[in-house]
Amino acid sequence: MNQGSNDIRLLLVVGIAAMLMLFISLLLIFIFTQRKKLQYQNELQAMQNAQKNQLIEAAVRSEEIERHRIAEELHDEVGAILGASSLHFNSVRIEEPDESNQSLYQKGKDLLDEGINKIRGLSHSLHSSILQEFGLNEAISHFCSKISHESIIEISVTLDNSYPTQVGQNDISIYRIVQEFIHNITKHAKATKIFVRSIYLNKTLMITITHNGKGLTQPHFEELMFKKNGLGLKNIQNRIILLKADLKFSHHAGGYAIDISVPID
Amino acid sequence: MFKVFQLVIDWSEVWALLIPISLLLLKKQPAVLKPVVFYVWIALFINLAIDLTWKIRTILPAEYNSNNYLYNLHSIIRFFLFSLFFIKLNQAFLTTVKKVIPVCFLVFVIINFTFYENFFDYWKLSSRLLSVEAILLLFYTLQYYLFKINDHVGVNIFNSDFWIVTGLGIYVTINFFIFLLYNELTIRMQHFAITLWNAHNISYIIFNLFIAKGFYESRKQ
Numbered sequence: 001m002n003q004g005s006n007d008i009r010l011l012l013v014v015g016i017a018a019m020l021m022l023f024i025s026l027l028l029i030f031i032f033t034q035r036k037k038l039q040y041q042n043e044l045q046a047m048q049n050a051q052k053n054q055l056i057e058a059a060v061r062s063e064e065i066e067r068h069r070i071a072e073e074l075h076d077e078v079g080a081i082l083g084a085s086s087l088h089f090n091s092v093r094i095e096e097p098d099e100s101n102q103s104l105y106q107k108g109k110d111l112l113d114e115g116i117n118k119i120r121g122l123s124h125s126l127h128s129s130i131l132q133e134f135g136l137n138e139a140i141s142h143f144c145s146k147i148s149h150e151s152i153i154e155i156s157v158t159l160d161n162s163y164p165t166q167v168g169q170n171d172i173s174i175y176r177i178v179q180e181f182i183h184n185i186t187k188h189a190k191a192t193k194i195f196v197r198s199i200y201l202n203k204t205l206m207i208t209i210t211h212n213g214k215g216l217t218q219p220h221f222e223e224l225m226f227k228k229n230g231l232g233l234k235n236i237q238n239r240i241i242l243l244k245a246d247l248k249f250s251h252h253a254g255g256y257a258i259d260i261s262v263p264i265d
Numbered sequence: 266m267f268k269v270f271q272l273v274i275d276w277s278e279v280w281a282l283l284i285p286i287s288l289l290l291l292k293k294q295p296a297v298l299k300p301v302v303f304y305v306w307i308a309l310f311i312n313l314a315i316d317l318t319w320k321i322r323t324i325l326p327a328e329y330n331s332n333n334y335l336y337n338l339h340s341i342i343r344f345f346l347f348s349l350f351f352i353k354l355n356q357a358f359l360t361t362v363k364k365v366i367p368v369c370f371l372v373f374v375i376i377n378f379t380f381y382e383n384f385f386d387y388w389k390l391s392s393r394l395l396s397v398e399a400i401l402l403l404f405y406t407l408q409y410y411l412f413k414i415n416d417h418v419g420v421n422i423f424n425s426d427f428w429i430v431t432g433l434g435i436y437v438t439i440n441f442f443i444f445l446l447y448n449e450l451t452i453r454m455q456h457f458a459i460t461l462w463n464a465h466n467i468s469y470i471i472f473n474l475f476i477a478k479g480f481y482e483s484r485k486q
Binding site: 004005008009011012015016019020022023026027029030031033034035037038 | 403407410413414417422431434435438439441442443445446449450453454457461
């Protein structure tokens with residue numbers, strides 16, 4: 001009787017211990033394999049993201065190179081030809097009494113000068129020489145003053161002077177983002193007042209663009225970004241990814257705001 | 266001190282269930298966890314009846330002072346609700362087997378209590394029923410892990426169903442041999458059998474803590 005009881009007790013203890021050991025072993029194998037798989041997936045995801053960023057970077061850089069090339073062509077080739085044409089045009093002598101020819105001559109001269117100015121403007125817009133020479137703050141200020149027109153749109157600019165004037169590798173992308181947003185605000189939001197402000201703190205440049213037009217909210221921006229015709233917004237998003245920046249849209253009582261936060265290396 | 270500890274352990278089958286239930290009151294659980302939600306509510310009432318019957322057995326009429334049939338009932342309900350839970354997880358692994366097992370268990374229960382054992386046995390709970398239930402639930406938990414090992418891993422390994430399945434796995438692992446040998450122990454070593462039930466109660470507390478963790482995790486998903 002006693003021997004039988006001891007056997008049952010032994011069987012019980014050994015049985016529970018064996019079952020627990022088996023179960024815990026399986027649980028540990030499960031957790032270990034899941035962790036390994038998760039780590040592998042995260043690494044794969046990181047590699048895919050890095051590859052995607054490289055592609056975006058290549059696309060953005062090649063776009064900039066192409067813009068630069070077209071700007072140089074326009075400035076050096078077309079601009080030089082138009083400049084020479086203007087010189088030749090100015091050398092032409094029209095007799096005083098011939099009033100009809102005088103007026104045609106004047107009209108042609110005006111159109112040629114306008115063409116030269118347009119080509120120069122286009123060339124500067126494609127390749128911001130101001131950015132290259134004077135830095136981001138000056139380029140943004142200059143761009144805004146060009147767009148601003150008292151009777152149509154008023155753009156106020158307050159930029160942090162502590163931001164370095166020496167051009168950084170990301171400045172062109174920041175400039176393009178601001179350029180695209182201001183274009184969009186004037187074209188789509190129908191704003192009459194725009195305020196551009198920047199703060200440079202702890203190696204982070206924070207640019208805020210506020211306006212009184214019909215702007216975008218965060219969900220609206222995300223929706224538009226995936227539409228076929230939203231090329232400008234896609235470009236902005238690509239540059240944001242490239243800069244590892246943050247972009248936020250919000251709506252307040254005073255109007256709409258776009259906050260761009262860019263880490264500066 | 267020991268008496269207080271014993272009292273806490275004796276009532277653990279009731280108060281331990283209040284841990285996951287308190288989380289249920291804070292937030293509604295997803296549809297996939299509904300069988301577990303039903304289980305904790307039903308188990309609370311059955312276990313309350315079990316413990317009350319045990320504690321006031323001396324003042325109850327003789328024919329009503331056994332709680333063994335409530336353990337049998339609890340075992341059957343627990344098995345079917347957790348089978349439903351595993352089926353509702355929709356894991357594409359042994360799907361037919363998982364659906365056939367409850368039917369087999371039902372046939373087993375009918376045959377066992379028709380020909381071999383008495384469901385309302387005054388002197389003992391059904392060791393056969395509880396141990397078969399435990400081994401089948403253990404099979405369910407093992408197939409869950411095997412499926413997960415071969416499956417694409419999600420962002421969070423430790424999700425709500427993982428905690429519930431692990432809690433159930435620990436509970437049935439510890440209790441399979443206790444259930445299997447319990448009838449024999451009550452005959453040969455009654456005092457040891459009563460003491461051994463503390464181990465069951467502690468594993469039941471662990472089981473409920475894991476269920477509570479599962480309910481808590483479901484809020485994040």
